[in-house]
Amino acid sequence: MCTVCGCGSGTMTIEGHEHVEEEHTHRHRHADGTEHSHPHTHEGEHAHSHEGLVEHSHVHRHADGTEHSHWHTHEDDHPHGHGEPVEHEHTHGPAGDRPRYSGDPVAFGHGHAHHGHGPAHSHAPGMSRTRMVQIEQDLLAENNRYAAANRRYFAERGIFALNLVSSPGSGKTTLLVRTIEALKGRMPIAVIEGDQQTSLDADRIRATGVPSLQINTGKGCHLDAHMVGHALERLNPVPESVVMIENVGNLVCPAGFDLGEAHKVVILSVTEGEDKPLKYPDMFHAADLMLLNKVDLLPHLSFDVERCIEYARRVKPGIRVLQVSATRGDGLDEWLAWIEEGARAAAAVRRDTIDALRRRNAELERELAALKARLGERT
């Protein structure tokens, strides 16, 4: 279990729902008896070619049992067959020590006559085959790919999506219920609820009459883009709607996970203390709007609103702040206007795209008609 937030294992490793081309490795045997393997991807057929100067790495196994790998380029297309001896020409530049991938420097200088290798190519017969692999892989890359897919989903449907984040007990669900009641007559709304356990929040939302789906993260401390992608499949929000994603109550982890939303909205209640933006800077930095909730309680507290806003702007210059009370109704008009503005903009982008596609379609149909007419003249 995570020592920081109690986030357990097993919630982040769901099998991908996007079918990304899988890389895999094939072993080839050459006419001279040598074998090599290299990773590649298929595009539907079991053969591939190398276009132009494509660089890639091969691991070769020689007759004496030694193995080595190196980068090389192909200048011509050639097919790779599988299961039968295939001969092909490789040009090896002096790229054995290509920056991304290098052989063991101790083992240099073992030259051999296998189709023209450059000088920097290495073998280590009988020695440790430890080597360096530079991969430069971002740990959040996978989540970001799913987030990009969600963002495309929202854009194609003209949906305005918000990721609501806060600590537990900030009044997020109460605010959401108030918001839905005020907006549901004006625009379609759907809600994704994230909590570790129970469907209590989704039940509260469903009581307002709008579609809502609960994600239980189990031990997980945040929603990720993959979970949200699946939730969208099931929720199937209508085009030009507003999708509110209520994240797990946690001011730490959800900051790092893009869900594909238009904006993160952080909700801070005045009962929490004005120094929260400095204590949890990542979250306030990730948000575009801060809702300062429960302002009806200010007379009973020593909460310094100005200082709190100043702290928030230290971590996120330009963060917008609205002071609201979900129970008394303060500031709700501004908040609703902000949502409506965003929803209008998202819908307008979709309509522009549809209009542009229609125009293009009409244009193509005219061209087709003209071509058909010319064809008719000829025959």
Add this chain to the structure above:
Amino acid sequence: MHEMSLCESILKVLEEQARAQDYTRVKVVRLEIGALAGVEPEAMRFGFDVVKKGTLAEQAALEIIEVPGTAWCMPCGRTVAVERRFDACPYCGGYQLQVTGGEELRIKELEVE
């Protein structure tokens, strides 16, 4: 934040790369963590030791390269060092800073065999 799930992401990458790069064991993982990435190096070490058991990275050491935070100060028109998100510009004392570095969270390289 969520260091455990990040450690599982590391392992997933190691397993995927094992096929692509043709290795069976990982000896060292060099991980870049930016000062502003929201990740605690100690918690990463702890998490990695837990998740690597029984995998191709069982014997792997996790080496962490800590990348300092940098930001662009608009009023000063220069790059400055920051340790935390809410640090002021060390020259003008202002907060109009745009973070430019230190958000890294990536596997830089591996030693494999």
